[in-house]
Amino acid sequence: xxxxxxxxxxLFTATLxxxxxxxxxxxxxxxxxxxxxxxxxVTVGLALxxxxxxxxxxxxxxxxxxxLVGPSVVALAYVLDARLDELRARARAVAASLxxxxxxxxxxxxxxxxGLGASRVVIASLAPKSAxxxxxxxxxxxxxxxxxxxxxxxxxxxxxxxxxxxxxxxALGVRDRHAFGLAMGAAAHIVGxxxxxxxxxxxxxxxxxxxxxxxxxxALLAWVAVRVAGP
Amino acid sequence: xxxxxxxxxxxxxxxxxxxRLAHLPLPGPVLGLVALLVALRSGLVPRAxxxxxxxxxxxRMALFLVPAAVAIFGPPASVALLSTAxxxxxxxxxxxxxxxxxxxxxxxxxxxxx
Numbered sequence: 288x289x290x291x292x293x294x295x296x297x298l299f300t301a302t303l304x305x306x307x308x309x310x311x312x313x314x315x316x317x318x319x320x321x322x323x324x325x326x327x328x329v330t331v332g333l334a335l336x337x338x339x340x341x342x343x344x345x346x347x348x349x350x351x352x353x354x355l356v357g358p359s360v361v362a363l364a365y366v367l368d369a370r371l372d373e374l375r376a377r378a379r380a381v382a383a384s385l386x387x388x389x390x391x392x393x394x395x396x397x398x399x400x401x402g403l404g405a406s407r408v409v410i411a412s413l414a415p416k417s418a419x420x421x422x423x424x425x426x427x428x429x430x431x432x433x434x435x436x437x438x439x440x441x442x443x444x445x446x447x448x449x450x451x452x453x454x455x456x457x458a459l460g461v462r463d464r465h466a467f468g469l470a471m472g473a474a475a476h477i478v479g480x481x482x483x484x485x486x487x488x489x490x491x492x493x494x495x496x497x498x499x500x501x502x503x504x505x506a507l508l509a510w511v512a513v514r515v516a517g518p
Numbered sequence: 519x520x521x522x523x524x525x526x527x528x529x530x531x532x533x534x535x536x537x538r539l540a541h542l543p544l545p546g547p548v549l550g551l552v553a554l555l556v557a558l559r560s561g562l563v564p565r566a567x568x569x570x571x572x573x574x575x576x577x578r579m580a581l582f583l584v585p586a587a588v589a590i591f592g593p594p595a596s597v598a599l600l601s602t603a604x605x606x607x608x609x610x611x612x613x614x615x616x617x618x619x620x621x622x623x624x625x626x627x628x629x630x631x632x
Contacts, residue, residue: 306581324580328587335591342589349585356586357530358523359579360547364554365572368565380629388622396614403606409599413610417618420583425545435589436599436607442587444611448619455616456623466626474618477579497622503548510543 295348298340302349305330319449319482324420324442360421363499370496377465384466385497388473389504392417393512407518412436414509414517416444418502419476426506430513441476448475449482468493473501522571525563529554 309323335345346353374381396413405413411432415423420441427437452471461467464487471479472494483494533550536542542549557563590600600607 302584303581306584322580324583324587327581327584328590331584331588332591335588342592345588346585349588352582353585355575355582356579357533357547357550358526359575359582361526361530361533361550361554362568362572362575364529364551364558365565365568366576367551367555368558371559377626377629377631380626380631383629384622384625387625388618391621392614392618395617396610399613400603400606400610403609405603405606405610409603409607412599413607413614416611416614419579420586421579422545422548424583424586425547429543429545433599435586438583438586439590439600440607440611444615447612448615451616452619455619459620459623461623461627463627463630466623466630469626470619470623473622474615499551501622503544503551506544506548 291344294340294344298345298348299351301334302327302331302352317485319446319478322442322446322478325446328439328442356421356424363502366495367499370492373492374496374500380466381469381496381500384469385473385501385504388470389417389501389508392474393505393508394516397512397516401516401518407431408433409436410517411513413440414513415505416440417474417476418505418509419498420445422502422506426509430510442478445475445478449478452479452482453486464489465493469497472497476502519570519574522568525568526554526571526575529557 306323306327309326313321313323335342393414396416397410400410400413408431411430412427414430415426415437418426420438423441424434424438428434452475456467456470461470467486468483468490471483471490476498480491480494480498483490529550530547532553534546536549537546554563558565
C-alpha cells in the first residue's frame with residue numbers, strides 16, 4: 288500500500304518535472320517541434336513501457352491533472368473576454384473566416400479520412416482535429432471516437448501548423464497581420480498561438496481569440512460533419 | 519486564487535449539467551466556457567475574481583492533457599489504431615490543416631476593414 292502511494296507520487300512528480308523541463312527548453316530554443324506536451328507524453332509512454340508500469344497505475348496517479356482539463360477549457364472564457372472588443376471591430380472578418388474555417392476543417396478531415404477507408408472510430412477522432420486539444424479530446428469521445436488518438440493528432444497538427452503555417456500564409460499572399468493571427472490560431476490552436484507571438488502583439492491576440500472561437504465552432508461542426516458526411 | 523478556482527469549478531459543473539440535461543452536442547467544458555463568457559460580459563462575475571485562476575489554468579493547459587496523450591500507448595492500444603490507419607490519419611490531418619490555413623487567412627484578409 289505504502290509502495291503504491293510512493294509510486295503514484297513519483298509518477299505525478301516526474302510528469303510535472305518533465306513538463307516544466309521541456310517547457311523551459313522550448314522557451315530557450317523556440318522551436319515548434321520541441322512542444323512540451325509532445326516530448327512529455329512520448330518520454331512518459333516509453334518510460335512506462337520500459338519500467339513495466341501498467342497504464343492504469345499511471346492514469347490513477349495523474350488523475351488530478353486530468354480533472355483540470357475541463358476547468359482549463361472553461362478558463363478560456365477569460366482569454367476570449369479580454370479580446371472581445373478587438374474582435375468586435377472586425378466582426379465580419381472574424382465571424383466569416385472562423386465559421387468557414389470550422390466548416391471546411393471538420394468536413395475535409397471527415398471526408399478525406401472516409402475516402403481513404405478509415406474506420407468510424409478514427410473518423411470521429413479526426414473530426415474535431417482543428418480544435419485545441421482540451422476541446423478536441425472530449426468532443427471525439429462524445430462522437431464515439433478515441434480521445435487519446437484525438438489528443439495526439441491535435442498536438443501533431445499544432446506542431447505541423449506552427450512549422451509550415453507562416454510560410455504557407457506568406458505564399459498565399461496573406462499580409463494582413465490580423466488575418467495571419469486568426470489563421471494561426473484556427474489551424475494550429477495553442478501551438479500556433481505561441482508561434483504567432485514571435486510575429487507581434489496583433490498576431491498573438493488574434494491567434495489566441497481565434498483558438499477559442501474556432502475551437503467552440505469546431506466542437507459543433509465536428510458533430511455536424513460526422514452526422515452528415517460520416518459513415 | 520481559491521475563490522477564482524471555485525468560480526471556474528462552478529461553471530465547469532454547470533457545463534456538465536447542461537450537457538446532460540439539454541442533450542447538446544457540445545461537451546460540458548465548452549458549454550461552461552460559453553456560460554462563463556456570458557457571466558463576465560454581463561458583470562455577474564467580475565473579471566478580477568477569476569483573473570488569477572484563469573491565467574494559471576490556461577497557462578498550463580497542455581500539462582493537464584499529458585495523461586490523455588500517454589493513454590495512446592494503451593491498453594486499449596490506441597497506438598494500434600494509429601498504426602493501422604496511419605495513412606488516412608496523416609493525409610486527412612495535413613489536408614484539413616492546410617485548408618483551414620488558406621480558408622481563414624484569405625477570408626479574413628479579404629474582409630479586413632481598411
